[in-house]
Amino acid sequence: MTRLPPPRDDLTGFAPYRTQQMPAAVRIQANEWAEPNPADRYLTAAELSTLLLNRYPSTGAELRETLASRWGTLPEQIIFGNGSNEVLLNTFLAYGGHGRTTLVFEPTYSMHGRLAVIAGGTVAQEQVGLPYLVTRERALAAIARVRPAIVVFCTPNNPTGNRVPADAILATAEAYPETLVLVDEAYSDFAGFSHLGDQPGHPNLVISKTFSKARAAAGLRLGVLVAHPEIASVYRAVQLPYNLSALTLAVATKLARDEGPIAARVVTAARERARLAAALALVPAIEAFPSEANFILFRARDGDAVGTHARFLAEGVLIRDISIWPGCAGCLRVSVGTPPENDAFITALAKVFEGVTA
Ligand SMILES: Cc1ncc(COP(=O)(O)O)c(C=O)c1O
Structure with a gap:
């Protein structure tokens, strides 16, 4: 066995931060702003x-x-x-x-x-x-x-x-x-x-x-x-x-x-978040939590966050599995995406919870 310098004792077993970056057509897992914001808007050649x-x-x-x-x-x-x-x-x-x-x-x-x-x-x-x-x-x-x-x-x-x-x-x-x-x-x-x-x-x-x-x-x-x-x-x-x-x-x-776009984004985010919340509220197998941010936390009442996450991914929609966070068993988080991305989430939602009972 190669002998290596040990890290500090309090960092033994310290694992890297988990980002969930698997490929997917619709990526609404990281609470980013979803509309493209290219750098050439800000800097000319x-x-x-x-x-x-x-x-x-x-x-x-x-x-x-x-x-x-x-x-x-x-x-x-x-x-x-x-x-x-x-x-x-x-x-x-x-x-x-x-x-x-x-x-x-x-x-x-x-x-x-x-x-x-x-x-x-x-x-x-x-x-x-x-x-x-x-x-x-x-x-x-x-x-x-x-x-x-x-x-x-x-x-x-x-x-x-x-x-x-x-x-x-x-x-x-x-x-x-x-x-x-x-x-x-x-x-x-x-x-x-x-x-x-x-x-x-x-x-x-x-x-x-x-x-x-x-x-x-x-x-x-x-x-x-x-x-x-x-x-x-x-x-x-x-x-x-x-x-x-x-x-x-x-x-x-x-x-x-130029702060102008921020106000417009806040209005868009609130409107789109309300659409997502309304769709989540229609699914009896879900408990969703009220949000003022650009994401919504929800719990699969059957506790199967891993399976739910995988079923969304199979529909091309990447959301965040939050279930290992303290007190969050069964929980997932969806970020507000562009209107078409939110449509994709809402369409996938019906399929993902088809036949899942509360
Ligand atoms: C609450 C909170 N603080 C800070 C950050 C980190 O943001 P930044 O991209 O500025 O490092 C995040 C990222 O998701 C966050 O959720």
Whole structure:
């Protein structure tokens, strides 16, 4: 047997993040924006020829100023990451890590817990289950018990699609000023709210946002974190130099200037989500959960998520099997696709549940 250097003890058996990327005609498994958004909408050939790849990229001052003026923050409160996953990782590197605990409310986006572990910290999971009701009382009781360095709220939550009540988040931030309260707003555009306005009164609130969802640019890899200026300077100290490529910055700067398409996407997503929800509600063998995001969580009442997933795939429709997420036995998640993709899902739905009883 070849002897190899062992990883850290706490990473023994740590498996890679599972993305479900099998081929399918209709891919509505990753909560992306489904309409094509080609890069040549944003950069002309002439602009590309001014992008000098031999030079390191800029720090993105124009992008930062555009977002700051839109969000009513100071430019220095804004931190960029290669996807919001990177600013999330930096959260755990700077405020979590060895000897510190991060509290998450399950089921939620699994990268929060994974990144906390990668940073060397401990994760405390408060099992909320379905329906996902993170009340103020529940949040405060869990924090009083765990005394975490970081508490994470995902709102609207992935995979459940509903929001965490604002009073749960704000009461936490107020009661525990020395706890970092990370609010993941990846999907909040779809629900029409943000906690950015709460930040001035709650300096321990840090908010992550992404260009991957309502900004239709998951392939660009741009995440943004907004924090109190002193907290932001801690993030700047831990982040990698030149973490955004010149191409990313150039496209994102154009994208950020024009928010017009976002409002239209939010309207489309709500309309299409309602169509999906109505179709799911007609199937007695399914329990679907109310969503404000661009996806819907549903449970196959017979508990057979694996079989359901496979039957959708056989119809050419790839959705996400969520059944191994905590408290999600039997659950699947469908993202809002283009109208024809949603039609394909609705058509497949009838076939997939033909003869399946509740
Ligand atoms: C809640 C949540 N946060 C963050 C992310 C990561 O997004 P990004 O593409 O910005 O890394 C996702 C991706 O699906 C997500 O669901």
